[in-house]
Amino acid sequence: MVKVLISDKMSPNAARIFRARGIEVDEKPGMSKEELLACIGEYDGLAIRSATKVSDKVLKAAKNLKVVGRAGIGVDNVDVTAATEAGVCVMNTPFGNAITTAEHAIALLFSLARQIPTANASTHAGKWEKSRFMGVELYGKTLGIVGCGNIGSIVAERALGLSMKVVAYDPFLSAERAADLGVERVELDDLLARADFISFHTPLTDQTRGMLNKESIAKTKKGVRIVNCARGGLIVEADLKAALESGHVAGAAMDVFAEEPAENNILFGMENVVATPHLGASTLEAQENVAIQVAEQMSDFLLLGAVTNALNMASVTAEEAPRLKPYMALAQQLGSFAGQVTEHVLKKVLIEYQGHVAMLNTKPLTAVMLQGLLKPLLDSVNMVNAVVVAQQRNIDLTIATNERADPYQTAIRLTVTTEKRQRSVTGTLFADHHPRVVEINGIGIEAVLRPHMLLITNDDKPGLIGALGTTLAKGGVNIATFNLGRAAPGGDALALLEIDETLSDEVMKTVSGLDHVKQVKPLAFPG
Incomplete structure (x- = not known):
């Protein structure tokens, strides 16, 4: 049994x-x-x-x-x-706990606006300090929501019901979805500058870790109030404490902390901080x-x-698993590649299966590719819910299959369209099970994706390769592989390098400043 x-x-x-x-x-x-x-x-x-x-x-x-x-x-x-x-x-x-967590965020908004916890403690102590606890209304105030996914959208709905103005920052929030929710889609700096209250509802990833810090707090209006029911690591607690002590931040309500259980924390004991022990999902x-x-x-x-x-x-039967395994690896790499280089709101995704792969069960391949594409900013996305998440965010997904492939026997091409531009990446299998990238944005190239990669787009001009090699050498960075491609002599070109370690900010800045370089993007893939 x-x-x-x-x-x-x-x-x-x-x-x-x-x-x-x-x-x-x-x-x-x-x-x-x-x-x-x-x-x-x-x-x-x-x-x-x-x-x-x-x-x-x-x-x-x-x-x-x-x-x-x-x-x-x-x-x-x-x-x-x-x-x-x-x-x-x-x-x-x-x-299962989206509504509960959203309601807790709203409860913290009220607690923060009206100083309910400290007023409660004062009254229980037999004091009657009515003049001490002067609050602010939520009515007419601007709520900035960082992360407008499942929970964030519920918070937005509740806030609009309180007659608040809602602005939202979410790289995957489309204009259509924002309109449906009744929120204004803005960039993060705009949100920081305009919001009276800021509520976090984004996952903790390498991109979001410490996103509220000394520099970003300085961009907020004086008297802003912060609510966090998402993940503690989103906020640099020492920087928030300093801003609370200076009065720039009027108050903070924290349900999550950088280290939990949080039996000791630098924010504890501050009168303008409301703290709860990760109660977001704690309802019957x-x-x-x-x-x-x-x-x-x-x-x-x-x-x-x-x-x-x-x-x-992903959803794969036992019979399909052996044949799909190398294609799953290829699909994940292509999605991850596109996700790491995509910087604006996704509008359309086109996945083309050509040759042998077109005759297989491509649904799990699509799921794992979308997971890789969305993962950099949506940590909760997985191979099962990736398609649903894309649909919820109004990303237009098109799947095309063609049992013929030229010049390869099998190939997968992923094309993503954002509000700014279109990018594509194509891959195939060598010897039936070794993934290779063979084309990026229409430029032919052959590369194996490794843990530490560097993508450089540039003008095809003499001297760049030598300058790049010299710069990396001076920075103590070893080049493992160096793959080049160009659209035409003197036109657009790119280099995809495997390096032995992640570049420092200083080396990145130097490489970005080299003549003829248009963009430098560090990439990371599983080993």
Whole structure:
């Protein structure tokens, strides 16, 4: 019999669903690390919330484990890379707590505007400090929403109902979607300058980490109030503390912190800071929703092989898997390439399958390609929900297949259109399983994508290659491979380099300033 362990406190309905589907289930919340390691080898599935840490060590001990189901959206407590290497599917429930988290953000807005926590404490202490707690209205104020996805859009809807003006920054928010929501789409600097309140609803990625810092706070209006129900790492807490002490920031409401559990934090004890212990998803309804959802998803996976909301695998049958594996790697690389070089709002995506690949099941290839494309700014996107996320953001997706390919036997071309320009990248398989990029923006080139890459677009003029090599050498950067291509003599050209390490900001600045260089873009791909 299939066996599942529920290792965190969860709604009893989760266990009921497992048992109703014929799955044996043990409920053991509050186990120590040692206890989990001792018993995890017995189970096919592990259902968790945020307390259980699914580390590489746990995964190595889990010899029979097939799926980890996280009742909630965040998987910070799961080593997804190690799970993938171990062949363990990792699922989450990204939509079960959206309303609850959005409502908590609105609650923090009110608490911040009217100083409710400190007024409550003062009144309970027998004081009557009516004149001390002068608040501000939300009515007519401008709310800046950073990240207007599932949760952010709900916050926007609620704020509009309070007669607030809403401006939103989200690189993937289209003009059409903004109009549907009734918000004004703006760039981040514009949002910072105009907002009376700023609420964060964006995932924590390399691009968003520390996005509210000393420099960005200086761009905000004096008296701004900050709310964060997303991820603690979005805000540099020391910089926020300084701004609160100076009075530039009037107040902050924090549900998340850089380090959790946050038993000590530099913001604690400040009168103009409202703090809650990561309560965004803490309602009876949300807990019920995510528990039921994770039990149903895991049951479908273990009994039927169905994959829903998986973070590390696409929907692929056992028969298709061997043939699709190299194409999956190629599709992921092409999507990641395009995602890393795309800097404006996506409008259209065209995926062309040519030759042998056109005769295969291309749906998982499309999903993994879109995941790579959207991943740089949407950390929660995965191979299962990527198509849905694209649809929600009004990205026009077109799939074209042609069983003939020229000059290759098989090829995949990804073309993305933004508000500013169009880019394309084409790849193929060498010897049937080695991915290669063979064309970028219509320029022929042959390259293997490695962990540290550098894409340079330039005018085809003499001297650039020598100057580039010299600059990198002076910066202590070793070139592993050097791939060149050009549209025509003297025209547009590009270089795609594999280097041994990430460039420093200083070297990047020097390379960008070389004669004939138009753009320099560092790229990173799995090894």
